[in-house]
Amino acid sequence: MASIGKEAGGTKRILFYAPDGKRKTIRLGKATQRQAEAVCLRVERLITAKLTGHSPDDETSRWLNEVDDGLHHKLAKAGLVESRQDGRCELKAFLTEYITGRTDVKGRTSNNYWQAGNFLIEFFGADRRIDSISCGECDQWRIWLLERLSENTARRHCGRAKQFFRAAVRRQLIPESPFADMRDCGVRPSDPSRQFFLSEPDSLKILDECPTLQWKLIFGLARWQAFRTPSEHLRLRWCDLDFEKRTMVIHQPKLEGRGKPTRTMRIFEPVLSLLMELRDIVQPGLDCPLSANVIHADKGAETNWRQTFGKIVKRAGLEPWPKTFQALRATRETELAAVLPLHVVTAWCGNTPKVALGHYLMTTSDHHEQASALDVVVESGESKAARNPARYTSEWPGTQGGQKKEPSEIPEDSEGFQRVPVNRYPRQDSNL
Secondary structure (H helix, E strand, C coil), X not given: CEEEEECHHHEEEEEEECCCCCEEEEEEEECCHHHHHHHHHHXXXXXXXXXXXXXXXXXXXXXXXXCCHHHHHHHHHCCCCCCCCCHHHEHHHHHHHHHHHCCCCCHHHHHHHHHHHHHHHHHHCCCCEHHHCCXXXXXXXXXXXXXXXCHHHHHHHHHHHHHHHHHHHHCCCCCCCCCCCCCCCCCCCCCHHHCCCCCHHHHHHHHHHCCCHHHHHHHHHHHHCCCCCCCXXXXXXXXXXXXXXXXXXXXXXXXXHHCCCEEEEECCCCHHHHHHHHHHHHCECCCECCCCECCCCCCCHHHHXXXXXXXXXXXXXXXXXXXXXXXXXXXXXXXXXXXXXHHHHHHHHCCCHHHHHHHCCCCCHHHHHHHHHHCCCCCCHHHHHHHCCCCCCCCCCCCECCECCCCCCCCCCCCCCCCCCXXXXXXXXXXX
8 A cells, every 4th residue: 555665865755545546755754664664554554544534543643643743744745644733723723613513413502512612712721732631631620610610510511522522533633532531421410409399389479570471481381381491482383382282392402313303291370371361462373473483582582581580589589599490390390290100291391211310300398298198007005905905805715813714624434435635735747
């Protein structure tokens, strides 16, 4: 695939056919035969990686990272590797190219990518070369995140950082990822200290404080219909509602990639009354098309929902809780799980039993009150004796004064009887 050519003065060159079919030459200058053979071997491996679309092996990647800029530039000019002077090796430039190129993900996912990317840029610097970041610095970055974010949020950002640098390895920008050995990047089950159950009376207080009908529906859909906020709110249309059957079709963009773009759920009160009130105002099918959205929000306005809702909660005399909208969804799923089979609840809420048990279902004070019905009353000995004195007497039947009655003797001269010796304790079969 590649061969070594000799020139005058002891110089060497590597001759090969590039993946595009053109014959290329890399001049090594003065080099020994062993050195030329080592370069020739690496060139062949790089050509194979290009043809198969895979990253070079670990040994070749380490060799590329250690060669001088002159030889690396010749390899890049031949189209075998990316140039070290390529601006994509800078952290911000690489993240921008990667995230903007992920046109296969949803807008919210892209925003999450940028959150993790901005934390990387803030810690390492926008101009930092990604091939200069070490594993130890990645561990320091994780500690830096934990000082600012909750553990699960930091874990998710670490997982996205691993994803970014794994893509850099596949693009041959770096030989190996400094995040490759980082563990525990998945989300743990919900911390009980951050769970919050919003009771029905407090929910009605908040509903009364909502300033508009739109805000009542935003809150009601999250609290009683277990909507993911705001993605599922903004995709609800009038044609998705069946008022006669009291059902709604919920579009769930989070699960579109898993083949579950929608789910169907019963419409509960007070959401049904709110929707009917809004229907009488907007007249869908007459004044507006049935394909119109039920919830309207200006572009980017949904990002302020948490802040505005926090003010509504305070006006209701309550204190805001952690994971504001997720807690509303968890509250409703916990209520439904108390009266319906779990497979029905998870189908309505759009998750799985495993996810529900690990992140949504909670133990509430109502469960303790319901468990009181399972208490068993144990009567004392005195109460039992008073209720049935014959059963709990201290004397044996047929005795007086607590003396046991002896069996009567058979007379010696009794006719028709034969005296048979009887053992007081009859022999029993052995258990051995």
